Amino acid sequence: MNVKKLSKYRNLILIFIIYIIFWIILTIIIGIFVDLGTKINLTQLIPEQNLIIELTFIFAIILPVSSLIGLIFGGYIIAPLILYIHKKIYGSKKFYGILQIKNKQNLRILPKGFFPVLMSINLASLLLTPTFIELILSAEIVFRAEEISKLPMLTQILAESVALMITFGLTTTFFSSVWFLRDAGIIYSTKKKIENSEEFVEVKSIGDWFNTFLKSYAGIGALITYVIVVYNFISNFLTDKGAITNILNVPILILWIGMPFYLAISLIPTLIINDLLEIKRVNYIKRIAEKLDIKDTAIISFEFRTSRSVDI
Numbered sequence: 001m002n003v004k005k006l007s008k009y010r011n012l013i014l015i016f017i018i019y020i021i022f023w024i025i026l027t028i029i030i031g032i033f034v035d036l037g038t039k040i041n042l043t044q045l046i047p048e049q050n051l052i053i054e055l056t057f058i059f060a061i062i063l064p065v066s067s068l069i070g071l072i073f074g075g076y077i078i079a080p081l082i083l084y085i086h087k088k089i090y091g092s093k094k095f096y097g098i099l100q101i102k103n104k105q106n107l108r109i110l111p112k113g114f115f116p117v118l119m120s121i122n123l124a125s126l127l128l129t130p131t132f133i134e135l136i137l138s139a140e141i142v143f144r145a146e147e148i149s150k151l152p153m154l155t156q157i158l159a160e161s162v163a164l165m166i167t168f169g170l171t172t173t174f175f176s177s178v179w180f181l182r183d184a185g186i187i188y189s190t191k192k193k194i195e196n197s198e199e200f201v202e203v204k205s206i207g208d209w210f211n212t213f214l215k216s217y218a219g220i221g222a223l224i225t226y227v228i229v230v231y232n233f234i235s236n237f238l239t240d241k242g243a244i245t246n247i248l249n250v251p252i253l254i255l256w257i258g259m260p261f262y263l264a265i266s267l268i269p270t271l272i273i274n275d276l277l278e279i280k281r282v283n284y285i286k287r288i289a290e291k292l293d294i295k296d297t298a299i300i301s302f303e304f305r306t307s308r309s310v311d312i
Contacts, residue, residue, distance in 0.1 A: 012271075019262060019268075023056050023060050024060070027051075027052045041138040042137065042161075046058070059161070063165070064266050064269045066168050067116075067266065067267050071172060071173075071274055075177060075179065075281055076180075076281075076284065083181060083186060083294075086188070090188065095189045097294070097296045098289065099185035101183060114264055116174075117168075117259075117260045119174075119221070120164060120172075121225065121263070122224075123221075124164050124167045126221075128156075132163075136163065157252060160256075172270065174214055175211075178207045178214065180281050181207030186206045187205050229256065
């Protein structure tokens, strides 16, 4: 990696290091403050018997690694599959081409990672049924559920953290296929089919086509999840507003609401590797496209004409 590229990622790497330090400090505080600490095991999915270490391990290591696995699997397996399915379904009705995409100068984190994070949080919340919680949480957590339920927001974030181990990599798998297809410039159009009709010409990236489905689900689902969690918190707070444990749920709620933003930071290693692999993954998708008879170079142009009134 040359000096120019290193400087490009320097700030991102620094942010990620701060993110890891943040989780180390935060989980230690939670352990001391709630008096759980090393006395309880979070989940059997991690070979560790310390809640503090387990939480830090999830957010600092497991989530970044799972998103990286999702990037590889989604980009190199799911993206070609989506391209193949789209071509088989719409191949006779659309014109396919390859648009030359200019190299990106800046690597944006929040815009690219926001929707994968929203979807992963929403899916994790949907998984939190009593049966699933008993499956993913340790017997100690289940046994002491009544004690930790005094802090309902803490219970929510602990279960959500374990569920994210499953959903974070899954959603990155879907969205990485979008990144691969979009950066490769694979587009489709109805131009040849409607050039002699009065219909509007449609030109769209296959990556954006798939991205539309994902974003619509991620946005609406996450919004509903957040409304339910905040509503339950306010209800519990008003019901027992004098309890100190209830008041302590306030900072935990703030932490939960901010989850999309700091989870997006956990995508930094994946986004950097995605950027480094740009040439190789673009060429890979183009080779797949060529096998599907998508070879033509697409050139998009716009022509504006001033309308003139005609005197009668």
